[in-house]
Amino acid sequence: MVHQDKNQNDEKDISLKLFVVLNRAMQSIKKQVEEDIKRYGLNQTEFAVLELLYHKGDQPIQKIGSKVLIASSSITYVVDKLEKKKLIRRKPCPNDRRITYATLTEEGEEFMKNIFPEHKEAIHDILGGVEIEEKKMMIDQLKKLGTYANKDRS
Amino acid sequence: MVHQDKNQNDEKDISLKLFVVLNRAMQSIKKQVEEDIKRYGLNQTEFAVLELLYHKGDQPIQKIGSKVLIASSSITYVVDKLEKKKLIRRKPCPNDRRITYATLTEEGEEFMKNIFPEHKEAIHDILGGVEIEEKKMMIDQLKKLGTYANKDRS
C-alpha cells in the first residue's frame, strides 16, 4: 500500500469518527433539551413550531414543514395537537383558499413570552462544555458541513 | 443594562445559535446517511446494531441498548427484525440464564464485510464540507459538549 492510500484511509477513519461523535453529542444534548421542554408540557416538534410562529409570525402550514423539517402529514398532526392545547389556531387565507395559516393565540403568545427565556437559559447551561470562541467556530464549521451534506454528490 | 449583562445575553444567543445549527446540520447529515443505509435494506438502528457486533463481537442484548442508545423495548424489536433477516441470531448465555447474546450469522458477517467499506466511503463523501484538520477539532469539541451535556447540572 503506497503512502497516498494510507492517508486516504486515515481520513475516512476521521470522517467516520466525526460522524459517530456528532451523533452521540447530538443525542445527549437533545435528550437534555427534550427534558427541559417537557417541563412546559410540549415535545421538541411542538416547541419548534411555536418558536417559529413566535419569532417569525403567522405561517402557512406548509411553510412550517419546510422550516422545521418534517413531512406534511406530520405537520397536520402537530398543528392539531397545538390547536387542542389552545396555543395556536388555524386561519384560512382569504386570497388562496388552498392555504391555511397557523397563528399563535393570545394564550400561546403569552406562553412563549414566559417560557422562552427559561428555555434559552437551559440550552446555554446544557452547552456549557465549550467556550464561546469555540462555539463560534463550531457554528461556522457545522454550517459548512450541513450545506455540503445537502448538496447533490451523485 | 450594564455591560456585563449584555455580554451574557450575547453568549446565550450564541449558545442558542449553536444548538439550532447543530440540529440542522445533524438532520441534513443523518438524512443522507439514512439514504445510503437504505440501499442495503436497513435503517440506522439496525445498521448500528450490526456495526456494533461486527466490530466488537457478540453482545448481551442489554449492552446493545446502552451502546446504541435506545430503550430495552426498542432493542427487542430491532433484534427481532435482524433475526428475521437472518443477519444475527440470539444465543443464550450458559452461565447466566437471564442473558441472551446477539451474534452475527455467517451471512451477517459476510454482509458487513461487503457493505461496510462502501458505507464508510459514503460518510466520508457526505462530510466533505470541512477539511481534515477542522474535523479533528470538531471531534474534540463535540466530545466536550457531549460529555458536559450528560453531566448533572441541577
Add this chain to the structure above:
DNA sequence: AAATAATATCTCGAATTCGAGATAATTATA
C-alpha cells in the same frame, strides 16, 4: 374555455420508538 399541471392540506396505514410493567433469573441481605 377546457384540459393539464402544480400546490396545499389532509387521511390513512405502517414503521419506529418509548415507558410502564410483567416475568424470570441471579445476587445481596437479614
Add this chain to the structure above:
DNA sequence: TATAATTATCTCGAATTCGAGATATTATTT
C-alpha cells in the same frame, strides 16, 4: 435459607413520524 433487591429480557399500548395517495384550489397550457 428465606426474603428482598437487582438485573435482563420481553409484552403491550401510546406517541410520533413517514410515504402514498385523496381532495380541493389555483396556475399554466393548448
